[in-house]
Amino acid sequence: MSASIPDTTRINLCGNWSITGVAEQLPYLNSSMESFSTGTPRQQAEIHVEEIESIDASGCQLLAVFFHSIRRNGHEPKLLNPSTILRENLKTLGFAPFFDSGGV
């Protein structure tokens, strides 16, 4: 039996992911989750983050929870094009493993 190639869904994240803007990101993430509801065929989610302008611990935390939610529904998220600052923040704050394949 050969494994089927999952479909790919692209999600673009942008804007202010620091405490002064993180709450505004939530509605978009929740609506994006509709594509990954349980029961839908397994998909690969490309999460493009190059347009995130700023991010702090609250933003990293939200991003991690978003990834976890996607995985919990049986899909595979992939972080794409993180800026240097985003990468450094994820590393400094210890969130980097959430975005590897290992999951939360």
Place this chain on the structure above:
Amino acid sequence: MEDTDSGFDMIDLGKLAAVFFEECTEHLAEMERLLLEIDPSCPDQEALHALFRAAHSIKGSGGIFDFSDMTTITHELESVLDLIRNQQLALTPEMVNLFLQSTDVISMQLAGHQHGAAVDQQANDSACAGLRAIMADFRTAPGEESATPAVHVAVPAAGLQKFTIDFIPSLDIFKRGIRVENLFGELASLGTLSSFAEFPEVPELHEFDPELAHAHWHLSLEAEATEAEIRDIFEFVADDSDIVIKVEEPQASSAPPAVSPGQSTLPASHEPASAKTNRETADGSIRVGVRKVDQIINQVGELVITQAMLSQIGGSLDPVLHADLYRGLQQLARNTRDLQESVMSMRLVPINLVFSRFPRLIRDLAAKLGKQVELRIFGESTELDKGLVEKMSDPLTHLVRNALDHAIETPDVRIAAGKPAVGIVTLRASQIGGKIVVDVIDDGAGLDRERILRKAAERGIDVNEGMSDDEVWQLIFTPGFSTAEAVTDISGRGVGMDVVSRNVQALGGKVQIFSKSGQGTRITLSLPLTLAILDGLAVAVGNEKFIIPINAIVESLQPSAGDIQSIQESGRVLKMRGDFIPLIPLHQLFSIKEAANRPEEGVLVVVDAEGERVALQVDALVDEQQVVIKSLEENYRKVPGTAGATIMGDGRVALILDVGEIACQWHGRLKDLAA
């Protein structure tokens, strides 16, 4: 992107900034006080810790607002202070000067961020360079450790150690404006940091509040640091219970480790005493804006008026038929008074808020003038209205600068005059009756009567040798008057005493001077305790009512014809227990018709008019009551002899008498009549 408030209004950066500016100012004032008190040859360890903590919290808070200029210099300052408090570096008087210079720079930067004030970049660069030079010297000094060998034995080890830190922040840590990445950045600056975030329970996205901290952190730090240093980074951002630090394995330590491997660290008792005290104090108080307090005071003021109104209405009813109402009104009066006292006490602050700036001022000025001056402060806990404290600052600064520049002599002159080389400037505050009295006393040369008269004559002021000392001293309040031979940046432009007098008078106070040649000068500022409400006695004069401040009243009496006499230069006087007290008929002073003309037809209220007793003639005593002071100047214009007005229970306006001014006014009128 959808525009929602989503609870975001909970974060008000403007409010946070206001708190930051206020706290930062307090930290800087505390640092200055500590630096001025510290003895470099034997520094108090707790004071060093307190200095470090203050610098650290300025740096931390400054970082939240991205005030990089402040964080840069405080980082340098903190680094040096850290070495000193860990007894790796000896404190010197030059360092104290540099630290004071640095606090000045930080104050300047703070004012720049707060009000857009200019910042002297050269001063900043100079202070930073000085601090960096100390660090560089320390790093390159070959035997810096052996310089303080005994101390190193006593100090907890700062060798390479591996710490594990479990950080479980409070849920609202993000909302409090704390940047966790900055905290970890600071930890990383101590050594090698690795961090791992985890969720005890991963929340569902649709239920998730991204402004709350759901994550916990497990950190691993390898650093030549002490546990206290690590805790210092979390100070002000997390409670002790939020952080568990463990020392895993000591490595290459030259001294015994502070704690054994694996031991849970820093019990609460290890916390410095003052930090604990500060926290306890903080727990027992909250910051409330002055505007809010003033709003409550105004509302209580209106309540006082309403209560007076009800009392007046109640007074017209039959007390037997309305006994319950009477009891209720009495209870209301008591409750209103208690409430008013409690509310007024909220605005009272210790005068030390002003006094605390003078040790630094005197230190710097004395050094500049080549004089030796000791400052003595008494009564610094005396409380007065916050508004008064702020407005007293400039007059007192003028007086202290004058005392140093003009009054205190140089050491050689003092020794030649048989005085100790060190001059003494004393600041003394006390509450006398309803007044706050602040004395600025120096043991300098005293005012030079001849020079003042000569300078006054040169300025075209009508003076003569027969003038009393008091009259001569008053000349120095003339605008532009100065006896200084040279104008310096300290004083001598003749603006000081004029400003002092005007500012103090504007506050309803007055300035008195007592001076003795060769012995010194005492300048006394007397001010009202509060600017809002006073206890007064309502008196009737004709159809008008006046309020006499209770604290000025000595006694009242109904005189007989024999008690009143006439003295040529003093007009009518009241003979009382062998004294002759000037009698002032208020109806004459305020041109009120239909009032009792003869004193024996009315009542005499004897008052203390700033040291002099005078008897005010009124028709009748009406009632004792609290009155809310309303400014006449703001609503109408200045009325001579009054300190303001109030609204009575019947809705009419009554003038509040300024008995000191009334006495002066009356004496002036008699003088004019005699002339």
